[in-house]
Amino acid sequence: MERLAGRIILLWGWRRALTAFLAGAFAVLGQAPYDFFAACFVSFPVLVWLLDGAAVSGPAGLLRRLAPAFAVGWWFGFGYFLGGLWWIGSALLVEADSFAWALPLAVIGIPALMAFFYGFAVALARLFWSNNIGRIAALAFGFGISEWLRMVLFTGFPWAAIGYAAMPVPMLMQSVSAVGLIGMNALAVFVFAMPALLAGNRGARLGLALAVLIVAAHVAFGYWRLSAPLGPPERTLAVRIVQPSISMNEKWDAAVQDRVFGSIVELSAGPPQDASFKPQFILWPETSVPFLFTDRPDALAALGQMLSDGQVLIAGAVRSEGAGGKEGTRYYNSVVAIDEGGEIVDAVDKIHLVPFGEYLPFADWLGRLGLEKLVAGPMDFTAGASRHPITLPGDIRALPFICYEIIFPDLVAVDVGSTDIIVNVTNDAWFGDTPGPYQHFRQAQVRAVETGLPLVRAANTGVSGVIDQRGRVVDALAIDVRGVVDVTIPFHDPDTMTRFPFRLIGVGILLGFAAFAFGAKLRQRLRAN
Structure with a gap:
């Protein structure tokens, strides 16, 4: 030596x-x-x-x-x-x-x-x-x-x-x-x-x-x-996570958007393996809706028909605000909560955007140099102002994090005090079957351990799954698999360790x-x- x-x-x-x-x-x-x-x-x-x-x-x-x-x-x-x-x-x-x-x-x-x-x-x-x-x-x-x-x-x-x-x-x-x-x-x-x-x-x-x-x-x-035993659960939540595995070549293609949307609805409405299982909460990945809901009210009506009484869908979607004027239309990378009536009852926008991916830093200056975003996408996004939990059936409070927001420990920890479950939606199809999606999933696991909260994750092409409050994978779908994960999540008392500074x-x-x-x-x- x-x-x-x-x-x-x-x-x-x-x-x-x-x-x-x-x-x-x-x-x-x-x-x-x-x-x-x-x-x-x-x-x-x-x-x-x-x-x-x-x-x-x-x-x-x-x-x-x-x-x-x-x-x-x-x-x-x-x-x-x-x-x-x-x-x-x-x-x-x-x-x-x-x-x-x-x-x-x-x-x-x-x-x-x-x-x-x-x-x-x-x-x-x-x-x-x-x-x-x-x-x-x-x-x-x-x-x-x-x-x-x-x-x-x-x-x-x-x-x-x-x-x-x-x-x-x-x-x-x-x-x-x-x-x-x-x-x-x-x-x-x-x-x-x-x-x-x-x-x-x-x-x-x-x-x-x-x-x-x-x-x-x-x-x-x-x-x-x-x-250490977790004790008897105080509440439970039946969750269906949808992994549609949509190719990036089709994701924003207007010619196939109806087929893409229909395939996700079909997966969401499919029968469970266990006939007694009835999802209360359905989760779609980041930007899984291939159009603006404001342009397609018929899509909301279709989701209302798909959802049964008491069910809530959280879907990754692009949300727009404003029209024309000096600032023009602003677009947000968001998750929206939709009830059985086909109404959007809540929405949370992504706060921590990806530079050069979702927006161009110093856009005025770099734009004059001919630079633009370095990945494909339909528009530039505006950062959201704040994050809040979305209420699910049984008064379960779900805090959403979009894409790589989940890799920031302090960003996750700051808002989870009044939360029961963490929701992470992403579209790792950008990176194919490379180490990236696996590393992304691993970091989500660690966030669950840090916060002492269960985590549900929907990724377009994987890895989608359910992680318990101590980082154990309850169930998951592999990369590029098209399907759903059906899991009933128990909610226990928060881990004492997560209260440590x-x-x-x-x-x-x-x-x-x-x-x-x-x-x-x-x-x-x-x-x-």
Whole structure:
């Protein structure tokens, strides 16, 4: 191990960059659908050894001293995000004639920009670097800060955060209810990087003991929480989730919109496998209605005929407001609730829109340069103003999140206090059968664990399903399968753990690693003097 570490430390030039790139790309195997978290126990020790050799000779200013570390982190991040986000380019191929030119921007440009976060993480860690276990704490702190910044800067995009690699199954997801994703990211890096200590004797025993202790607590807490009984349900809700599997080539084609709409209605009205099952709540995916209801009142009448007494349909649909005038018509990516009378009784608009997908940032300026949205779609969307629960039969309060809104822990957590169930609708058909839809579903699972609420999810081409309040998949449909999921969801008392201030605990973990790293650095300096 010492010989391997020594060779990596001494790498220079393109060999150092390539090694960092490959280490980052290999770490992607820890994410869904691969879930090979052992890859991270290779990638992060390699990163530590690369940083051990990231130094400049002679006197230098702060930026020059940090530049080699930043470069290592950037190449590591570029490999990680290129290997983890390449599937974004699939959306540009839906209308390849118009958008194929932008494929390099999506497949290479986005990972190159995201890599700056990991470059920053590593440079920050290098400030506290030492020659013992303290450097592992420094790396955990740096990545913890960087992953938090990915949640909030430039509208946020915390996709494939490192912490998800430590949560491949429900038993290993439960810790997030106590420490949040911020804490999980830092703890995961701390444990994944610990084998780097095997290349020397300084702090190896302490470090490995701490790693074993954290892993043991992680597993034990998950086992205990999943084993704890939920108690008898207070209420139940019979749910039908519809996965129509509509091709993106047909989704906005006016010539086939009646057939598309009719196929979804047919699925929704089909008989259940269990003759005694009667859905109270039917859920359609994001933008599943292929036209504006204001243009097709007959469609609402057809839905009224489909729905029986007491049933409610929540459907993803485009909603419009205004007509003409200075501002013109505004379009919203929404979910609408429709009752048995064929009336829209409630609606919630998407608040967190996808830049360059649902709208063009700095539209006036970029429009003059000839730029437009980089994915196909019928119109630009306007962000909604607020989110509120939709009342379902039995006074069940359902809080909807549209598409990738579900990947933001704070966005989900802020509104769930008066909610009984989380609803997530999406259209991952943009990305085909790639890792993207599986990673999206995994992040929805983790949101259920964090909030202690069951979650129902309808995706156009999958993955659609029902997740219980502890992240277990009750039932689901695979990618590209056309069908329905019928499940009766029980509602129990909220989990006590979800009332913990896990954001504060996560921040406390970050501060603890920072103090550990700073103390180790200070001690090393004092010894040197």
